[in-house]
Amino acid sequence: MADQKTDQQMHNINHTNLQEFVERILIANNTPPPHAAIVSKCLVSADLRGVDTHGSNRIPSYMERIRQGALNPSAEPTVTQATPAVAQIDAHNGFGFVAAHEGMKRAIEMAQIYGIGMVSIKHSNHFGMSAWLVQQALEGGMMSLVFTNSSPALPVWGGKEKLMGVSPIACGAPGGAGRPFILDMAPSVAARGKIYKALRRGEKIPTDWALDRDGARTDDPAEALQGVMLPMGGPKGSALSIMMDVFSGVLSGSAFAGHVTNPYDPSKPADVGHFLVAIKPDLFMTIEEFKGRMDYLYKRVVESERMAGVDQIYFPGEIEIITEEKRRKEGIPFAAAEVEALRKEADLVNVEHLKL
Numbered sequence: 001m002a003d004q005k006t007d008q009q010m011h012n013i014n015h016t017n018l019q020e021f022v023e024r025i026l027i028a029n030n031t032p033p034p035h036a037a038i039v040s041k042c043l044v045s046a047d048l049r050g051v052d053t054h055g056s057n058r059i060p061s062y063m064e065r066i067r068q069g070a071l072n073p074s075a076e077p078t079v080t081q082a083t084p085a086v087a088q089i090d091a092h093n094g095f096g097f098v099a100a101h102e103g104m105k106r107a108i109e110m111a112q113i114y115g116i117g118m119v120s121i122k123h124s125n126h127f128g129m130s131a132w133l134v135q136q137a138l139e140g141g142m143m144s145l146v147f148t149n150s151s152p153a154l155p156v157w158g159g160k161e162k163l164m165g166v167s168p169i170a171c172g173a174p175g176g177a178g179r180p181f182i183l184d185m186a187p188s189v190a191a192r193g194k195i196y197k198a199l200r201r202g203e204k205i206p207t208d209w210a211l212d213r214d215g216a217r218t219d220d221p222a223e224a225l226q227g228v229m230l231p232m233g234g235p236k237g238s239a240l241s242i243m244m245d246v247f248s249g250v251l252s253g254s255a256f257a258g259h260v261t262n263p264y265d266p267s268k269p270a271d272v273g274h275f276l277v278a279i280k281p282d283l284f285m286t287i288e289e290f291k292g293r294m295d296y297l298y299k300r301v302v303e304s305e306r307m308a309g310v311d312q313i314y315f316p317g318e319i320e321i322i323t324e325e326k327r328r329k330e331g332i333p334f335a336a337a338e339v340e341a342l343r344k345e346a347d348l349v350n351v352e353h354l355k356l
């Protein structure tokens with residue numbers, strides 16, 4: 001999560017300038033302005049939280065999908081109410097950000113009335129960093145579960161072929177005076193986006209992240225992308241990835257079992273599925289009591305006795321909150337090659353360059 005060392009010159013970009021720039025590129029690529037506002041906000045939210053792997057640097061690959069007709073930027077998600085507390089959304093191959101944003105909005109509305117709201121989304125696309133959906137739920141005062149499936153990158157335990165996705169599992173709960181709980185984790189040792197980021201920046205990767213095509217450990221991101229990601233915790237990481245596919249792919253009617261298309265492959269629709277749940281935190285006690293209990297948990301965690309060499313213990317999501325506070329003030333670091341890739345995108349659609 002922390003900013004990695006790179007030999008390239010770095011630019012610190014103001015987040016408002018970045019969001020406006022990304023929005024202009026999206027609109028110039030036929031994205032309706034309300035959709036462009038959602039997508040740019042989600043991408044810059046990832047940049048701000050230090051999840052650089054799933055931020056504005058994804059613009060070139062997303063725009064290539066639009067240019068090749070693999071993603072429809074103007075598709076409007078349609079909603080079908082299955083039960084009072086359950087809805088299904090068809091994203092119609094539009095931006096995953098737009099369909100999932102609508103999905104979480106509906107889930108929150110249902111949870112406000114029934115205590116819980118569940119939304120299944122089909123025929124969608126990559127929605128980047130899952131935590132922005134957890135944040136959307138927190139802004140609505142809700143606990144949440146955020147699941148998605150994704151393209152094959154990970155072998156199942158005992159296998160050697162790419163079959164399951166590095167599909168993140170995310171969830172959250174509001175805190176009181178302390179920080180909220182925001183868990184957002186890929187079931188691999190590291191998210192595949194971290195390998196793409198290392199490739200962009202000319203960096204090596206740790207040898208426990210991935211195997212090359214011959215099944216050997218590698219520190220070369222290009223070799224790693226030809227091979228497989230390693231699941232975290234052996235069979236447990238692989239099982240979590242299968243769980244994301246059951247809830248997001250099998251249940252929704254979207255692609256599953258290794259049939260989701262890679263977001264960097266512009267040749268065909270991705271057909272990603274998502275699964276979102278919003279839960280009212282004051283179902284069994286007052287909201288004050290719930291938040292007081294969350295604060296107690298937070299304190300117990302961060303004040304726990306530290307192992308040797310550890311200066312501070314963090315709550316899940318806390319490092320990203322601290323990074324966001326810093327980046328809002330100091331800007332978001334971009335490597336020169338990343339700025340250049342965004343400049344090329346701007347030139348393709350005659351959009352003013354990003355202000356450095």
Ligand SMILES: NC(=O)c1ccc[n+]([C@@H]2O[C@H](COP(=O)([O-])OP(=O)(O)OC[C@H]3O[C@@H](n4cnc5c(N)ncnc54)[C@H](O)[C@@H]3O)[C@@H](O)[C@H]2O)c1
Binds near residue numbers: 053127183184187190
């Ligand atoms: N949409 C997709 O298909 C897709 C696929 C893969 C990953 N992703 C995204 O990639 C991002 C990165 O995933 P990741 O697994 O590499 O994340 P990560 O390993 O950096 O963090 C995982 C979780 O651990 C927590 N954490 C990390 N260090 C901590 C510490 N020292 N103390 C306490 N908590 C700590 C973080 O707050 C986070 O909740 C996520 O936002 C995920 O949604 C998206």
